[in-house]
Amino acid sequence: MRKGLTIGTAVALVTGAAMWFATTVGAQGGGTVEVEVKYNGAPQVEKLKVNKDTEKCGTETTIEKVVVGGNKGLANAVASAPGAKGASKAKAVIDQHGCKFVPHVVVMQPGEIEIKNSDDILHNIHTYSTANPSINKAQPKFKKVMTEKLEKPEFVKVTCDVHSWMLGWVAVVPGVAAATDTNGVAKLENVPAGKQKIEVWHETLGKQEKEVDVKAGSVTKVSFEMKGK
């Protein structure tokens, strides 16, 4: 019994030390993964006439289903390394501005998100989720900021029923994650060295994943090509 306990303790100590070592090295000696997402098809951006709240919303808006930038880069995709813990806990913010959700895709760690209304008119925040409780709350002009919890990993669709064209996404991702820029590039910083799974998600083009070998202190490039559905 006594012997068993000692061995158990020793094993625990050794694994604990190993884990400590791994995480510290990971955090200090992690690498950057530069994810490039490409799309070969045509962009899907629709123009729509607006006939209400035109002072704030303008008379025309665009529905951006698939935004393709320079060099066939796909914007508004989310790249993540789910295995990389300890990502920055900066508070996520989404703004209802000009009757659009800005940014179109917000990336956040499970936790709290700040929802702003900079328009001085009524919007509502209506989420479509299965893992998190769904939310449908009015955000009148005098309610400039609201805070909501999204604690489970999920890609949450967000709409406003007052302006039916308004559509945004909140990517609740536990690992290191970022949205691609207009050139289709997302940089994932501080990803632990070693084999890591990289996932890419896009609201209309779906998901893909690849494994990369991350080298501490250097930039590893990985490229994805999304297919039309």
Next chain:
Amino acid sequence: MPKPRDFTKGLYKIRTTANKVPMDQDLFKIITDGMPGTSMPPWAVLPDKDRWNLVAYIKTFAPDAFKEAPKKLDLPKDVSSSETSLKRGKEMFEAIECHKCHGTEGRADGPSRPELKDEWGFPVAPANLTKRWTFRGGASRTDIATRLANGVLGTPMPAFLDSVEKPEDIWHLTNYIVSLGPERPRYATLITVSATKDALPDDPNAEFWKKATASAIPLMGQVIVDPRNFNPVIDLVTIRAAYNDTEVAFHLTWDDPSETKGDGKQTFPDAISLQFPPQITASTERPYFLMGDASEAVYLLRWQQGKGVGEASANGPAKIAPLQGGEVSGKVVYTNGQYRLVMKRPRIAKGEGRPTFQPAVFTPVAIQAWDGGAGESGTRMSLTSWYYLRLEEPQSNRRFVIPPVVAILTLAAMFLVVRAANRAR
């Protein structure tokens, strides 16, 4: 028609809880009382025990959704209605901009209305706040305050508990909504046409009409002949009527969320008609209520958006012939989701196929109405069976009591329409 609830989703629109999970009592109440404005009937006829068993059974369809315990919603402390509360309620209604969906006067005519969809992608109309009896979750103050605090799950109606300036604003808003209309409509069985020596004003907003007796008449979707109308928009028309020696005038008020001339493809002109037998006799025989038939015609005094007031003769909904040369006139106004219309014609018939209106005679009348903006035209309409109107005797200020036989006839006719409607479904 609202889609039947998919029990497997565990998503219940009407609940008194602070989270998604309804209380057993919420389900029990829906089973017992039904849901107004939907095809969910009340099951109060079932014994209590069976209804509780039904609650338990429904929950087994979505066990995951019921894993979480329901969290009882705590409403802010009740504030009773008063002038100051109503003022604050109206201010909040405007500051929050409820009118974006519900319209300035609450008649479901807001600018966002045409695009509203539920979470299953089906169009959903905002509630008409002047018709509390149609609220899905009930018409009491607590029902309304709970809906405002929680929203209506699965629909665009958002929750406001976190969005008002102060928690008690929920009650000020509730009091304001309650002030917009009666808890239940008081339907008339007999329409009185009052006698006057004055001229009958064409203007629907004239002071004269504000003082006239109003009779509320319920309308139903036409579901007897194809194409049917299972989801009628116009469910109530209020009639005021008056006559003098030479003329008779009808003042009609009804809610319609959009003033529509129609494109002839998806939308059609809004319209309404009053139907009478072409001759008014003492006999209780009347033409077929659905615009007559091949053997017996009806007379229509009607109005159509863009065309104005006219007369027609019909031998069924597919055989309508305009009557020329009548001396009809009238005027319509449309404000904030409501039509007000005056239709006027000579009291004594001028020309064939038209009835003469005589004092103290029971005159059969029926109504048909179309919301062209919702795609209603032809047999896709709202209607009533035969009602009666009566021109009061001049100089008599005694209120007329309806003979029981007339009341029974009216009720029986309504019953037949309802039964036909239920069979057709």
